[in-house]
Amino acid sequence: MAPHLLLVMRILFFLTGLSDTQSVSTVSHVSVKQGGSITIPCLYDLRYSNNVKYWCRGYYWLGCSTVVRTDHPKTSGNTSISDDINQRVFTVTMRRLSSSDSDYYWCIVERKNEADDGVSLQISVTPGTPELYVDQQELTGVVGGSVTMLCYYSKLGGSGRWCRMGGSCVAVGHSVDLDGTFVKLVQEQRETTNGYVLMVTMSGLMMENTGWYRCEKGKLQMPVHVTVNQPSTTQSTITITPSVTNRDNVVTNENTDAKHQSLLEVLFIPLSLLVVLIAVTLVTWKMLRKHKDKKAKDQPPNTSVQPADPEQNITYSTVSHISGTTQQVKPNPFDPTPLQPN
Template identity: 25%
Template sequence: MIYISVGFWLILGVECFGGSNHIVTIKTGGSVTIPCHYDEKNPPQKKYWFSVTDNYSISINTTEENLSVIDHPDQSLFTVTMRNLQNKHNGEYYCSVETEGNLNFTYELYLSVQPAPDVSVMNSSVSGHEGDNISVQCFYSSGYQNKSKQWCRYKDKDCYTVGRTETSQNSSVQISDDGRSSFTVLMTGLRLSDSGWYYCCAGEALNPVQLTVTEAEPVNGATDNPKDSNKGLTVWLPVSAALLLLLILVGVFTWRLKRRPKQDKHQNRERNDSRTVDAIYSKPEEETVIYNTINDECPTDPKDVTYSIIDDTPKPPVGGTIYSTVAPH
């Protein structure tokens, strides 16, 4: 822990950031995260969170029970998170950095811990995709009904008041105040560059909100990169062809399966008919033939009648043929 004695330092700017009277209001027992930006072109060698009331500072990447100071060099800032806040934490604080032996204070605030905060937010962290919209609801006490309501970006100290403000061709900020206890911030057409820390402000009282904007999700697998599109086509064309071939094979198999019972039934009928014909027209391997001659002339004398007896023993085999010839005389 390093102790530093300093005088009072002021930040000039718009009302939300102007003077020494801007106040971060937090509910008793709650927590708050304060961003501390530094020059990305000339990053400091040392970064501290300094308490004027207790006259001490804590360096970055330090974590205690209810306090942590974490550096985020990719964003050119460090954050200070204070937890389980009580009345003893009321007081003045500074974001301080040391560059080439010179100590500078980049941000100052007065922390006020209250049972019912003068300014609070529904969510202290919000996120959305590029091109989407986000909404932030900010609450204020009755003493701030007639105060100016603002949505301010911490990094560049740009503030937007009640109404609609176009920030670029594709994005805008709209603030609507119900005049009683809350105002709503609507940001439309988000851009990646909109990511960062903001404040809900009512007069000099404020509360921090972190906004994170991520890349838009591709629609139906579409991509803005032509190379990625070509890669997608290279992959999907063979897959589509294979699927189409599979569907055709399944269709042919199903069609043949449906026709097979009819064909089998027709073939069985033909086989049965063939067997019937064979049974009718086929000749047995061995035939027993018995010939008999019958004289159809009428005899004049009974003595001239010749009787012929056909003996049926032995009988011809099944399927045998008996021929009889009638000879005229």
């Protein structure tokens, strides 16, 4: 670069307050539907972790108006700001957007004793379908699993890409390794409209893949955050594909589960009563049987009178006459001779 041009740029940086050593990055241009929301990530260098960050509105930095700051205020109207020093990114969320919110904005890091550092972007709010949009800006997967993002756009102009913010990109029609994860991009035409969809699949996820990405189509970009968690014992590979069909299936499954639960609740009471009745019957039967056995045990044995032996009833006696007196002699039970008269 010519020396005089470099000098002019330094003067312009000084006049506008813009540092000539930018270490902040973000998307360049996003399109949002009226009434919708958007979250803008602003990445910064490690040395800015403890600095104050702020969100400023205006085409020129010199005259931009501060909306929110990470110290105060963190919320103003429908706009809020938060700072994640571990990921080195501060995010700004704008809700319930209207056409009046269409403008240029700045991600800025405040620095002491020197010019602040920042970068600008453009936000366009449209009453119709945005030129580039996604169903959701948050994706969640597990280590070793996969996630799928659908980026919708209305025109074929420009190349479709998927990029790691602050890193490299993958173009349509390519399947490559991006930061250790396999990424595949497929472009398809939508059946219901004349638009198109860019299907991005990331598989073989790692914890290091957690971070901000963006869909690109021409000059437009849409930021998307991917969170990778450790799998639980019951969790397997997760593929997230936002669609109306999936949401309908979820609702159907929830209704089916509710019906099954209601049926179980209806059957629970009579089944419980039946179990109690059977238990009471068994206990009563055992008690009656035990009582009957005890009564039979306490009763004395039944002894019947046996008929006497005729031979045992015979009595043998000896009678003798002494001096005119009749004397009865005690019978000898062992003498078989019958008594004779004198």
